[in-house]
Amino acid sequence: MDSLRYFLSPVVTSIGVAGFVLGGHFVWLGISTFPVLMILDLVLPPDTDARNIPHAWIADMHLFLQLPLMIGLYAAFLISVKSGRNDLGSGMQLVGSFLSIGWLSAVPTLPIAHELMHRRHWFPRRVAQLLSTFYGEPNRDIAHVTIHHLHLDTRKDGDTAYRGQSVYSFVFTATFHAFADGLHAEALSLRRQGLSAWNWRNKTYQEVLLLICLPAGCLLVGNVTAALVAIIAMAMAKGLVEGFNYYQHYGLIRVEGKPIELHHAWNHLGMIVRPIGSEITNHIHHHLNGYTRFYDLKPEPDAPRMPSLFLCFALGFVPPLWFRFIAKPRLEDWDRRFASPEEKKLAMAANERAGWAQWLEPDLSSGRLSTR
Amino acid sequence: MLKKWFKKKDPFKVIVAPHDRQFAVTAGHTLLESALAAGLGFPHDCRVGTCGSCRYRLVEGKISELNSSAMGLSAEDFQNGYRLGCQTIVRSDLKVWLPELDENTVPLAVLNGEIRGASLLTENIIELCIVVDGPMNFVPGQYADLEVEAVLGSRSYSFAAPPLVGHEDSLCFHVRHVPGGKFSGWLFGGSRIGAKIKVSGPRGRFHMHGGDGPVVCIGGGTGLAPLKCILEAALKTRLKRPVSFLYGARTQSDLYCLQDIDTLSHQWPVPFTFIPVLSNEPLDSAWTGRRGFVSDYVEEVQDIKNSQAYLCGPPPMVDAAETLLRRYGMPADAIFADRFFDRSMSASQNQI
Numbered sequence: 001m002d003s004l005r006y007f008l009s010p011v012v013t014s015i016g017v018a019g020f021v022l023g024g025h026f027v028w029l030g031i032s033t034f035p036v037l038m039i040l041d042l043v044l045p046p047d048t049d050a051r052n053i054p055h056a057w058i059a060d061m062h063l064f065l066q067l068p069l070m071i072g073l074y075a076a077f078l079i080s081v082k083s084g085r086n087d088l089g090s091g092m093q094l095v096g097s098f099l100s101i102g103w104l105s106a107v108p109t110l111p112i113a114h115e116l117m118h119r120r121h122w123f124p125r126r127v128a129q130l131l132s133t134f135y136g137e138p139n140r141d142i143a144h145v146t147i148h149h150l151h152l153d154t155r156k157d158g159d160t161a162y163r164g165q166s167v168y169s170f171v172f173t174a175t176f177h178a179f180a181d182g183l184h185a186e187a188l189s190l191r192r193q194g195l196s197a198w199n200w201r202n203k204t205y206q207e208v209l210l211l212i213c214l215p216a217g218c219l220l221v222g223n224v225t226a227a228l229v230a231i232i233a234m235a236m237a238k239g240l241v242e243g244f245n246y247y248q249h250y251g252l253i254r255v256e257g258k259p260i261e262l263h264h265a266w267n268h269l270g271m272i273v274r275p276i277g278s279e280i281t282n283h284i285h286h287h288l289n290g291y292t293r294f295y296d297l298k299p300e301p302d303a304p305r306m307p308s309l310f311l312c313f314a315l316g317f318v319p320p321l322w323f324r325f326i327a328k329p330r331l332e333d334w335d336r337r338f339a340s341p342e343e344k345k346l347a348m349a350a351n352e353r354a355g356w357a358q359w360l361e362p363d364l365s366s367g368r369l370s371t372r
Numbered sequence: 373m374l375k376k377w378f379k380k381k382d383p384f385k386v387i388v389a390p391h392d393r394q395f396a397v398t399a400g401h402t403l404l405e406s407a408l409a410a411g412l413g414f415p416h417d418c419r420v421g422t423c424g425s426c427r428y429r430l431v432e433g434k435i436s437e438l439n440s441s442a443m444g445l446s447a448e449d450f451q452n453g454y455r456l457g458c459q460t461i462v463r464s465d466l467k468v469w470l471p472e473l474d475e476n477t478v479p480l481a482v483l484n485g486e487i488r489g490a491s492l493l494t495e496n497i498i499e500l501c502i503v504v505d506g507p508m509n510f511v512p513g514q515y516a517d518l519e520v521e522a523v524l525g526s527r528s529y530s531f532a533a534p535p536l537v538g539h540e541d542s543l544c545f546h547v548r549h550v551p552g553g554k555f556s557g558w559l560f561g562g563s564r565i566g567a568k569i570k571v572s573g574p575r576g577r578f579h580m581h582g583g584d585g586p587v588v589c590i591g592g593g594t595g596l597a598p599l600k601c602i603l604e605a606a607l608k609t610r611l612k613r614p615v616s617f618l619y620g621a622r623t624q625s626d627l628y629c630l631q632d633i634d635t636l637s638h639q640w641p642v643p644f645t646f647i648p649v650l651s652n653e654p655l656d657s658a659w660t661g662r663r664g665f666v667s668d669y670v671e672e673v674q675d676i677k678n679s680q681a682y683l684c685g686p687p688p689m690v691d692a693a694e695t696l697l698r699r700y701g702m703p704a705d706a707i708f709a710d711r712f713f714d715r716s717m718s719a720s721q722n723q724i
Binding site for chain 2: 048049050118120121122125145146149150185188189190191192193194259289290291298299301337338340341342344
């Protein structure tokens with residue numbers, strides 16, 4: 001039964017496909033799944049249960065369905081444009097088209113790609129690369145593995161938002177770091193193998209090719225506007241990917257070189273976000289062992305938690321509200337209950353840089369960091 | 373020909389030089405994973421191909437890689453034939469050379485068990501004894517997750533006694549009755565002898581590290597369990613390092629395992645000092661020992677700069693002790709801590 005939860009992903013993507021098949025204003029069907037999922041995640045109780053998966057292949061099915069579905073989504077979009085069922089000259093249908101494609105290219109595509117990029121076989125990894133093209137970053141696995149998994153919660157990690165950083169700033173800094181770190185890692189790897197960084201084996205060539213292929217395909221099959229829709233959708237999806245990523249490690253601190261522990265990630269244990277995210281929001285154990293299958297990730301209700309990811313996402317659009325009602329209270333709690341003494345010091349330094357209050361003060365008589 | 377193609381293949385074998393060890397490779401798993409599953413102490417850390425901890429030199433055999441090992445190795449190491457265990461998929465029988473083995477690596481096991489004993493050590497600490505349906509080896513200092521049907525989710529408890537040779541299926545934990553605690557409430561709520569329990573472990577990295585200098589143990593509450601376990605295991609190896617053991621409790625009635633600690637103290641081959649500190653003992657009681665917080669007495673420890681510290685218990689106690697140890701000159705990498713969180717602290721914090 002637990003395996004069936006993950007079929008939410010292909011259902012949601014299929015709704016988007018159906019929207020383009022029907023055409024007209026139904027092109028908004030894909031993006032309409034976002035508020036529905038959000039409301040459900042908010043009203044349903046939290047889900048802290050471990051999964052019981054007697055047959056792994058059933059749970060894995062949704063991972064391998066996503067690529068054909070995304071191809072199907074684009075195919076349905078292009079057919080709807082060519083047939084006239086989707087008039088991109090109409091503002092409503094143009095906007096509905098890129099919103100639907102953009103949303104589905106991020107969710108559930110990114111979480112599925114993330115799971116696949118950590119599998120131990122070339123095939124799922126290749127599928128992950130193709131899926132990642134839809135949100136504009138075919139080589140996401142490189143920076144994700146070489147930088148994020150090694151340096152998370154430190155200043156070296158572009159995927160850890162620093163205290164005081166807004167989601168708007170983070171989308172740009174994370175995007176920059178993802179591409180720059182990936183380029184650097186590939187070049188370094190080749191040089192260590194005794195090869196030139198320009199060697200044909202450099203995966204950057206594949207990345208560029210894939211990024212061109214998608215809009216180029218839309219141009220060839222559709223028209224210029226369809227190609228523009230693809231580009232806008234990819235950019236929007238990238239923004240959404242980093243937008244959701246912002247809440248995974250927001251403001252957390254780790255001393256460089258110290259082991260990753262249970263308190264080094266935020267957990268969002270929503271009834272909807274867990275399956276639609278392929279457990280990516282329940283992921284601290286993933287950092288402790290990246291080969292743990294998504295359904296084997298053990299929820300940690302004792303570990304630092306955030307409210308519904310959808311709520312965080314919505315509130316994050318207004319940074320002062322996000323900081324006041326969620327970020328600061330949760331980080332203050334984290335600093336008091338989870339952070340080690342060294343992490344507390346780094347946390348207060350981060351607060352100072354952010355212009356936030358120093359909610360932990362050093363007790364000079366005993367060396368304890370006490371709370372106000 | 374069809375038989376040859378579809379015949380189930382024997383697993384590949386890996387010989388690990390110069391340690392004279394070998395293991396079989398699990399299909400679909402990396403070299404590192406297969407080694408760990410076989411109980412081999414293959415050094416590792418990040419497991420994603422970037423830290424270089426799982427480097428080995430390929431002597432014979434064929435492999436493929438998930439990502440190039442060059443990502444996590446120096447150019448020199450890569451050119452000299454080193455590869456990363458976490459990125460290696462084995463394609464034939466192998467011979468590898470591994471610089472050293474990590475003796476503190478034990479594979480995870482999930483075992484079904486039965487509660488055989490639940491004796492009161494104090495009015496709110498139970499010694500829980502479980503027999504499981506297979507051996508569970510662990511490194512003293514580690515913990516296991518315990519789960520019963522009556523309580524949603526598992527709870528983590530440190531092993532309270534070192535593994536007994538020939539009785540590796542007998543496990544022991546100290547469980548404190550946490551106000552509002554679901555698991556501890558269930559355990560204290562009636563006779564649980566014979567109840568079924570699932571044990572998943574061992575987990576964690578808290579353990580005795582090598583060294584020649586003195587050892588400082590600082591514990592509070594059931595933080596005594598892993599420290600006692602570590603020291604009892606160390607005694608068996610005749611460890612010759614002086615020990616200062618500071619233990620914090622609220623009142624005299626909260627002190628426990630004093631006989632076991634006394635035995636340790638008498639059998640320890642070099643000086644062993646036990647200092648209990650009570651924070652809430654009535655002033656007019658007969659107690660003549662230390663009063664206050666256990667961290668207040670860190671300054672009494674001799675030769676802090678050359679010692680290693682093992683801290684275990686409630687986070688505020690551990691934090692305070694760590695801060696003071698650093699202040700008195702103990703290097704950060706000589707301090708090992710295991711902070712005990714309890715779920716009742718977090719329940720109200722996670723409401724929105």
